[in-house]
Amino acid sequence: MTICIAALCDGGKGCVLASDQMTTAHFPIGYEFETDEVEKIVSIAGSTYALIAGDVLFANQVIERTKQQFTKSGSKSIGEIAEITRQFYQETRRLHIVHTQLESRGLNVNSYYQTQQKLVLAIVQMIDQEFRGYNPRVDFIIAGKDSSGCHIYTVQNPGTIICNDPVGFAAIGTGGPHAIYALIEGDYKKSLPKEKVKELVQQAKTRSQVAPGVGKQTKIVVV
Secondary structure (H helix, E strand, C coil), X not given: CCCEEEEEEHHXXXXXXXXXXXXEEECCCEEEEECCCCCCXXXXXXXXXXXXXXXXXXXXXXHHHXXXXXXXXXXXXXXXXXXXXXXHHHHHHHHHHHHHHHHHHXXXXXXXXXXXXXXXXXXXXXXXXXXXXXXXXXXXXXXEEECCEXXXXXXXXXXXXXXXXXXXXXXXXXXXXXXXHHHHHCCCCCCCCXXXXXXXXHHHHHHHCCCCCCCCCCEEEEC
């Protein structure tokens, strides 16, 4: 799948972001390829970035809507931008289910719930399972700097949000567990200076390459 890492440095005054360049998509079939033309660390605005793990086609829909909302509503904290991303994650996920499970049956969300008791039980169970269990196979890290310092959030299926500031780092993608253990074993602390954290993040990314789907190329952004 991929690897994306974010780690605070200088006591939360800065952060280091890293990713590989492996691109994953699932339409019409699943495929992966390594390229430097598809951004995995995407600038939302100013010093705020989204790191993408998973289906780049689904992720792009979420990120583009987040950018548009940010442009309309003006300056936001990192937490507020992460919340906007979470909301659009849920909406994009729900729209996929509507398109694939409801519209093909001549239904929309309202008509489905209005006629639910009249539908064949097996169909209701199938649609309900899709609403509860559909996984678009996309995770985000939203990280960057606002007026209060640097912050790191993760947004994951089915649209949950977690602030990772207390531990100071986050890693997503198939290489995530390897990267996390590398940072722990490297005695990472968010109080460490930028250059040391950058070194640890680079080591964590290299270690993550043993996981399937993690590319060899590396991109690093320092905020």
